[in-house]
Amino acid sequence: MKTRNKGQTLGADTVCVHGGISEDKHTGAVSIPIYQSSTYRQLEMGKNQGYDYGRSGNPTREALEALIADLEEGTDGFAFASGLAAITTVLMLFKSGDKIIMGQDIYGGTFRILTKIYNNFNINCIIVDTSDLSAIKEALAKDKSIKSIIMESPANPLLKITDIKAVAEIAKANNVLTIVDNTFMSPYLQKPLNLGVDIVIHSATKYLGGHSDVIAGLVAVKNKDLAEKVKFYQNAAGTILEPFDSWLLIRGIKTLSVRMDRHLQNAAFLADFLKNLTEVSKINYPGLKEFNGYEINKKQSKGAGAVISFEFDDKAKINLNEFFKNLHIIAFAESLGGVESLICHPATMTHASIPQEARTKMGITNNLVRFSVGIETKEDLADDLMQAIKKARV
Ligand SMILES: Cc1ncc(COP(=O)(O)O)c(C=O)c1O
The missing domain is CATH 3.90.1150.10 (Aspartate Aminotransferase, domain 1)
Structure with a gap:
């Protein structure tokens, strides 16, 4: 991102307006164009112009992905067709036999995908009240196949608060990946990556979009290895956000x-x-x-x-x-x-x-x-x- 390269610490309002790739490199247009193209002309065999196919890369989506990375103070961001598409894709990080601690008040759709779909692939969840640190420690001590903790704070719909930093510390000590669904707060109010969390997910349908006119999901990470994996699954599963909705989100975030x-x-x-x-x-x-x-x-x-x-x-x-x-x-x-x-x-x-x-x-x-x-x-x-x-x- 242009602003980050200058090494300045920018205010939150400035990042909302200018974060990511905030203008078109070809024309200087201050509103990033909607690159509504499914494919790209290649120069010669094995030589393209930075893009080959719309599922694998799109400049409008990339501008949004850079923006969520900036907002969450991560290294990489990813945009998905919905919040659930983001959750589904992130859960592809796990394999048969893995278990996931799931916050007790987690969004119903997250509960559904883990208990009705991923369980069929032998990826199972253990429901724990993540606001209770001793309950987390106890679950981790009991079951060594736990590979991740997924939580929300505030949680939906009782607004229960989890001490994110404390959970991230416990998780790190146990070699367990932490995932926070930050939908209720938005990066303007809470930045889980700075609290030690590995992966942040948003239903961008909510505050990030802000106008009840787009269904979208966003993910931010601060680790290149995780970024590579999420990018691979995003492309392999095709769970991407389309260009117009990417543009709508960029527009919404300017006033976040x-x-x-x-x-x-x-x-x-x-x-x-x-x-x-x-x-x-x-x-x-x-x-x-x-x-x-x-x-x-x-x-x-x-x-x-x-x-x-x-x-x-x-x-x-x-x-x-x-x-x-x-x-x-x-x-x-x-x-x-x-x-x-x-x-x-x-x-x-x-x-x-x-x-x-x-x-x-x-x-x-x-x-x-x-x-x-x-x-x-x-x-x-x-x-x-x-x-x-x-x-x-x-
Ligand atoms: C906290 C939370 N996470 C994820 C989702 C799923 O997002 P989407 O509806 O964009 O798929 C929702 C939707 O209500 C939500 O409230």
Whole structure:
């Protein structure tokens, strides 16, 4: 990257705007062009112009890949067709007989791919609460075939915090690879590679894209050997992101820091608002001082993110369906991290692929609501919640 070569330490806002390959080397266009080509003319046998086939290399995708590497302060980045395509590809690093510790509150799709697909290849997972360091140590001591730990902090949807640096240290001591799904934070708020983690994954569909208009996944690493392997699997499995979506992500990331600052302000306001509602019995938000994990999150990140989950008190007799149906500004929808506020019911939506028994054990009750706070006027969001609550009282 141009800016990094100068050896300067650049501010986070500058990296969002100018990171990666921020202009076209052929024309100087400040918006990197969409190189919509599946193949490239070769000069002679065995001599191409840097590219041969679109799956193996594309300048728009490469600009994005350099950008995520810069944002995460890694050496290499990779762009995938979705967050799950990124996860699927990274899991190709493991072989039959390997075991993976999977955070208890991991995204439902990660749980599904490990327990319904990779298990068929004899790559199995052990579910551990990664916020409990002794539980990790115990699992590692018991089973020497554990090769990796995959975790999220904050985790979805209860926002449980894991001490990433401490887990990375334990993992290193045991020769185990650490993978963090950093989707909920974005590199603007948290940089797991700097905390000792080996691989960072994003569903870029969320904060990185930021506008609920693209499905994409990104990966960053800080180790050339790992980079070579991920690049090989990306090309071999064909899990790449296409040029137009790569461009949309580059465009979205230019405003990441500005959007995140507003997301944080709004989330802090709404967490406070929800906390004071008599209808709400429990609130999970790492920005609240009383939240378990507040101190660890503060130590390892620049902010608490903008996803809040909360439970309605049974005594308040709120009909959840009526509540969701009556929201006007906040969209009742899957996903998170867009400029628009989104709200969902984890038990029947994002976490429906986790069996009821496992869900209940994890604390994902039928009363739990997940709220991705957008960048709208914060008082309008509070009013929207209030009027929907009033209509949903039975
Ligand atoms: C934390 C997390 N990781 C990964 C994914 C999967 O990403 P995608 O939907 O882009 O495939 C999601 C999607 O909701 C997610 O929330």
